Amino acid sequence: MKNLEQFGFPVFLIVMAILPNVLNSRWQAVAITFLIFTVVALSQDIILGKAGMFNMGQALFFGMGAYITAILNAKFGWPILATIPVAILLPALFGILLSGPIIHLRGDYLLVVTIGFNIVFVQVVQNNLGGVTGGPNGIFGLDSISLMGTQLSSQIAVYYFALAVLLLTLGIMRNLEKSKAGRALHYLREDQLAAESIGINTRAYKIFAFGLGAGIAGLAGTIFATQYSAVSPEAFEFLQSVLFFSIVLIGGSSIPGIFLGVFVMFVLPEVFKEFATWRFFIFGFAMILAMILRPRGIWPATFGKIPKFLIKESNNGA
Amino acid sequence: MDIFLQQLANGLTIGSIYALVALGYTMVYGVMKLINFAHGDMVAASAFVGLTIYTQVLGQSTSLIAVVIIFLLSAVAMACVGVLLERLAYRPLRQAPRLSAVVSALGASLMIQNGIMLIWGPQMRIFPELIPQIYWDLGGVVVSLIQVIILALSLILMVALYLFVEKTRMGAAIRASAIDQDASRLMGINVDKVIALIFIIGSSLGAVAGLFIGLYYRGITFNMGWQYGLYAFVAAILGGIGNIPGAMFGGMLLGLFQAFIAGYVSSTWADAFTFILLILILIVRPTGLLGERVAEKV
Numbered sequence: 001m002k003n004l005e006q007f008g009f010p011v012f013l014i015v016m017a018i019l020p021n022v023l024n025s026r027w028q029a030v031a032i033t034f035l036i037f038t039v040v041a042l043s044q045d046i047i048l049g050k051a052g053m054f055n056m057g058q059a060l061f062f063g064m065g066a067y068i069t070a071i072l073n074a075k076f077g078w079p080i081l082a083t084i085p086v087a088i089l090l091p092a093l094f095g096i097l098l099s100g101p102i103i104h105l106r107g108d109y110l111l112v113v114t115i116g117f118n119i120v121f122v123q124v125v126q127n128n129l130g131g132v133t134g135g136p137n138g139i140f141g142l143d144s145i146s147l148m149g150t151q152l153s154s155q156i157a158v159y160y161f162a163l164a165v166l167l168l169t170l171g172i173m174r175n176l177e178k179s180k181a182g183r184a185l186h187y188l189r190e191d192q193l194a195a196e197s198i199g200i201n202t203r204a205y206k207i208f209a210f211g212l213g214a215g216i217a218g219l220a221g222t223i224f225a226t227q228y229s230a231v232s233p234e235a236f237e238f239l240q241s242v243l244f245f246s247i248v249l250i251g252g253s254s255i256p257g258i259f260l261g262v263f264v265m266f267v268l269p270e271v272f273k274e275f276a277t278w279r280f281f282i283f284g285f286a287m288i289l290a291m292i293l294r295p296r297g298i299w300p301a302t303f304g305k306i307p308k309f310l311i312k313e314s315n316n317g318a
Numbered sequence: 319m320d321i322f323l324q325q326l327a328n329g330l331t332i333g334s335i336y337a338l339v340a341l342g343y344t345m346v347y348g349v350m351k352l353i354n355f356a357h358g359d360m361v362a363a364s365a366f367v368g369l370t371i372y373t374q375v376l377g378q379s380t381s382l383i384a385v386v387i388i389f390l391l392s393a394v395a396m397a398c399v400g401v402l403l404e405r406l407a408y409r410p411l412r413q414a415p416r417l418s419a420v421v422s423a424l425g426a427s428l429m430i431q432n433g434i435m436l437i438w439g440p441q442m443r444i445f446p447e448l449i450p451q452i453y454w455d456l457g458g459v460v461v462s463l464i465q466v467i468i469l470a471l472s473l474i475l476m477v478a479l480y481l482f483v484e485k486t487r488m489g490a491a492i493r494a495s496a497i498d499q500d501a502s503r504l505m506g507i508n509v510d511k512v513i514a515l516i517f518i519i520g521s522s523l524g525a526v527a528g529l530f531i532g533l534y535y536r537g538i539t540f541n542m543g544w545q546y547g548l549y550a551f552v553a554a555i556l557g558g559i560g561n562i563p564g565a566m567f568g569g570m571l572l573g574l575f576q577a578f579i580a581g582y583v584s585s586t587w588a589d590a591f592t593f594i595l596l597i598l599i600l601i602v603r604p605t606g607l608l609g610e611r612v613a614e615k616v
Binding site: 054101102105109113117119123124238242245280281283286287288296 | 407416429552559589590593601
């Protein structure tokens with residue numbers, strides 16, 4: 001694993017940095033989609049994989065970020081970059097407020113309530129509550145990103161914006177793993193009662209995980225709105241949440257696993273366009289097969305490192 | 319008052335459909351602790367199977383015998399699909415982490431839903447008029463023959479299921495497996511058989527519900543299973559998942575609630591109100607209305 005981090009990551013970075021310059025515009029769009037959905041899947045991983053809460057409504061926070069950017073830009077004339085703080089903070093705040101009352105629910109109940117949040121959100125947006133969401137058609141005609149007076153309207157600019165956000169997210173995930181909060185979430189997932197008994201405030205950390213995951217998803221929503229310079233309710237349906245949920249679990253809640261999951265779910269369908277009608281049928285089959293063959297995910301996450309001498313000693317002792 | 323009685327009749331009809339579907343969710347959950355996401359899509363599949371039996375096998379006959387045959391054959395077909403699903407997609411994952419089985423169920427749901435689309439096409443199909451359109455005007459409230467049949471047949475099935483689970487040896491085996499699978503095995507109960515039985519019962523009740531949906535709403539689409547499945551699942555949770563009378567009660571409650579929302583507020587907000595009701599009830603009673611309070615196991 002250590003080798004992977006040392007050599008895999010720089011290689012990945014170089015490939016991703018060069019990538020848009022060798023792709024045509026259609027594949028640039030696919031690459032941007034890949035980056036955005038990876039960020040959302042990583043944010044889902046914080047809630048589902050790291051904290052172990054059955055959240056099946058991640059598209060809600062993703063969509064909320066996208067809609068905030070779209071509304072502020074198209075209706076109130078804010079520049080895209082200025083909407084980012086709102087698109088992070090408001091979903092995070094919602095994540096905290098929504099999770100507060102439901103965090104004590106048992107796993108499956110939590111799952112259905114988060115599905116419910118997602119469905120309520122889509123219905124609110126579709127019914128054009130407050131007259132700002134544009135109803136079933138959504139909002140279109142967003143500006144492009146402008147940085148210090150220059151309009152960065154090319155796809156390549158959006159690509160690097162998305163890549164920067166992905167790197168930021170990866171940084172957060174890495175810090176989380178090595179920090180007090182990350183360890184607390186890990187204990188919490190493994191055994192809530194034990195975590196509580198060693199003095200971890202499980203409730204606060206669960207809400208923290210929801211807030212963090214929601215904020216990152218909101219930021220991904222901003223890029224999504226910028227890429228298409230439009231938003232519409234269908235992009236944030238409950239089915240999307242199902243896909244994010246499945247990606248995390250099939251990937252095994254590890255970063256390479258999630259990359260692989262997003263690649264299979266969102267990039268391969270672009271390659272095999274002619275199989276469009278078969279897409280979800282094959283996905284369904286692949287989901288069952290992946291779980292039967294690797295119930296812990298294709299690339300299961302490992303937490304922390306056990307020093308070598310400890311492993312040896314315990315082997316000798318046994 | 320007329321609106322109230324009319325929506326009461328509509329609510330009881332749709333509520334009994336939800337209740338039948340919810341039973342499938344709740345029985346599977348009770349024994350396997352698994353949300354069978356594919357159940358809703360099997361309900362949808364049943365309507366399409368019924369349609370095909372009607373056009374291909376029975377030559378569009380609407381005699382009473384033909385209707386009975388459609389119901390029986392669809393139920394048998396869905397029972398087979400249910401048992402097959404359990405064998406192939408759920409049994410290998412019984413010892414795996416719980417979420418693996420959930421993903422497998424989601425995969426099965428996508429497969430069945432898109433299987434329907436690949437076989438019968440993505441466009442809406444019209445379900446045959448198997449039951450004559452007879453309406454009674456009861457002082458401003460219109461009740462159709464279909465509504466009466468749906469309600470009566472659902473109640474009969476639910477009472478029969480309740481008696482089966484409470485009074486027979488097989489029913490006792492189901493209840494025992496729901497409480498503790500390992501202890502049931504030690505007592506000589508074949509838990510694999512119990513699970514197969516549950517899938518047979520749940521899927522055939524779902525099949526009946528699917529045909530009811532076809533009869534009542536006429537238009538059937540390949541992806542309608544998501545919606546009905548989700549509502550029925552909400553109904554099962556409202557009543558306390560794993561609890562059989564709870565599913566019946568939750569289904570009726572949700573049907574009436576949605577009918578009154580449609581009658582007095584607006585049907586465009588039905589989903590939002592449904593889930594707001596669910597969230598409020600779960601905040602007050604975290605295990606549903608009839609669910610038992612389970613102490614945290616240490």
